[in-house]
Amino acid sequence: MKTANWIRLISYGLILIPIQVLVINNLELNRYMFPQIYILLLLTLPVNIQHWVSYLIAFVIGFTVDMFTYTPGLHAFTCVSVVFLRYVYFNNFVDKEWLSTGISPDFNTTDGIWLVVYVSIYSLFFHFILLTLENFSFIHYGITLLKILYSSSLAIFLILLLLFTFRARTSDER
Amino acid sequence: MQNLLQFLRNNFHIFLFLVLQIVSLTALFRYNTYHQSIYFNTASSVNGSVLGWRNDVTSYFNLRAQNEALRKENITLRTAGTENFLFFSSDTFLFKNREGMVQFSYIPAKVINNNTAKPKNYFTINRGTDHGIKPGMGVIAPTGVVGVTTECSRHFSVAMSILNRDFKLTPKINKQVHYGNVNWNGNDPRYVQINRINDYYDILDGQEVATTSYAHYFPTDIPIGRVHKVEKAGDGKYLNIDVELSTDMSQLSTVYVIKNMYKSELDSLEQSVSHENR
Structure with a gap:
């Protein structure tokens, strides 16, 4: 991982994690919407990052969020799981040549459709693991499923909006 | 490597x-x-x-022993039984159908948790205040005394085992009341001790040790065990006695909680006397 990537990760983290834990977690939109937008940090990690580094980053990010939500282990577990799934996907279903370019997936570097699908799938996975683990029971699982659906839909929308905003800014600079 | x-x-x-x-x-x-x-x-x-x-x-493994104990108990109940009654004088006719009133009643229970390894042992039974159990009731197994209830919830009670250093009971040895206490020294769960009995009593190995109704927990003559060993102590003035328990405390299963109908009456009466004497 290059220095530029580290700087980008840390600066995004310093903005996104406070927004997540101080603003979004306190918004009570309705009973079903608890979007977690900070997973943007994990999804935009460079595609050729070493796996063990990505696990450590995910763990640290998850634990930082856990510290604010008073649920030690919950977000950490989910983040590490999602990064693992991301690794499984990249390792098995993606062109190795593309991986070696070492890009961070966003609207500048990748195909728009692919990015939407990528963000949607990982957001769904993330909210599925997070909310299932948080609920930790299959009683009233219908409500949990609704929560997963609504939360991840809103999260997908917000994440794509953020990514799009950053793209617009960088293209203006050009 | x-x-x-x-x-x-x-x-x-x-x-x-x-x-x-x-x-x-x-x-x-x-x-x-x-x-x-x-x-x-x-x-x-x-x-x-x-x-x-x-x-x-x-529970199948000790069915035979359980059966034996219950059968023995049945025989005892068939042949005896009068000690459960508080007799009134013969001219009392308030209670026409019997010549006495029931003083002790028995509530059957099962031991669901038991301990013999600590110096202060307690066991739990599956009956509580909903079934009429209060703290301070005697608990017996078919073969003899096992403890006294100390804490009760609605459905369960905890009883102090006879294998508890705080357990005290006045014994009858060979049908005679002795002013000492049955007390456990915390060592061997098969034996309890009776210490400082006057040495002019003739106490021999194998004599029966049973309850008195002094503490109002138990009816008289419920077996505790048999004298196992008699030792002289305190320059031969006292006898220390080891009693082999008639009940295997590690195999407790069916027990009865004894309800003394007159316990509160007896207690308040005795308390009023002790207050006057102060």
């Missing part, structure tokens, strides 16, 4: 992944009360049913 190191290096990220996941889950179950409570509830319900199954199986 080289291969092993290579293997570890190649799969380092997998191990790291597993370690991080385990750390997260540990934190999750250790520090989150909700997850902890669900975990413990599930664990204890599984535990409970497993212990129940074990009991279903193991």
Whole structure:
């Protein structure tokens, strides 16, 4: 991982994690919407990052969020799981040549459709693991499923909006 | 060795992944009360049913002994029985159908948890205040005295075992009341001790030790055990006695809680006397 990537990760983290834990977690939109937008940090990690580094980053990010939500282990577990799934996907279903370019997936570097699908799938996975683990029971699982659906839909929308905003800014600079 | 190191290096990220996941889950179950409570509830319900199954199986193993004990108890009940009654003078006709009133009644219960290894042992029975049990009631097994209830909830009670250093009971040895206490020294769960009995009594091995009704917990003549060993102590002025319990305390199963109908009356009467004497 290059220095530029580290700087980008840390600066995004310093903005996104406070927004997540101080603003979004306190918004009570309705009973079903608890979007977690900070997973943007994990999804935009460079595609050729070493796996063990990505696990450590995910763990640290998850634990930082856990510290604010008073649920030690919950977000950490989910983040590490999602990064693992991301690794499984990249390792098995993606062109190795593309991986070696070492890009961070966003609207500048990748195909728009692919990015939407990528963000949607990982957001769904993330909210599925997070909310299932948080609920930790299959009683009233219908409500949990609704929560997963609504939360991840809103999260997908917000994440794509953020990514799009950053793209617009960088293209203006050009 | 080289291969092993290579293997570890190649799969380092997998191990790291597993370690991080385990750390997260540990934190999750250790520090989150909700997850902890669900975990413990599930664990204890599984535990409970497993212990129940074990009991279903193991209760067959001592059926013969249980049966024997119950049969003996039946014989005792058929041949005796009058000691459960408080007799009134023959000209009392208030209670027409009997010449006496029932003083002791018995509430059957099962021991669901038991201990003999500590210096202060307690056991739990599956009857509580809903079934009429209060603290301070005697508990007997078919073969003899086992304890006194100390704490009661609605459905369960905890009883102080005879194998508890705080347990005290006035004994009858060979049908004679002796002013000493049955007390356990905390060593061998097969034997309890009676200390400082005057040495002019003729106490021999094998004599019966039974209850008196002095503490109002038990009717008279409920067996405790048999004299096992008599030792002289205190320059031969006293006798210290080891009593072999008639009940195997580690195999408690069916017990009866004894309800003394007149306990509160007796207690308040005795208390008023002790207040006057002060």
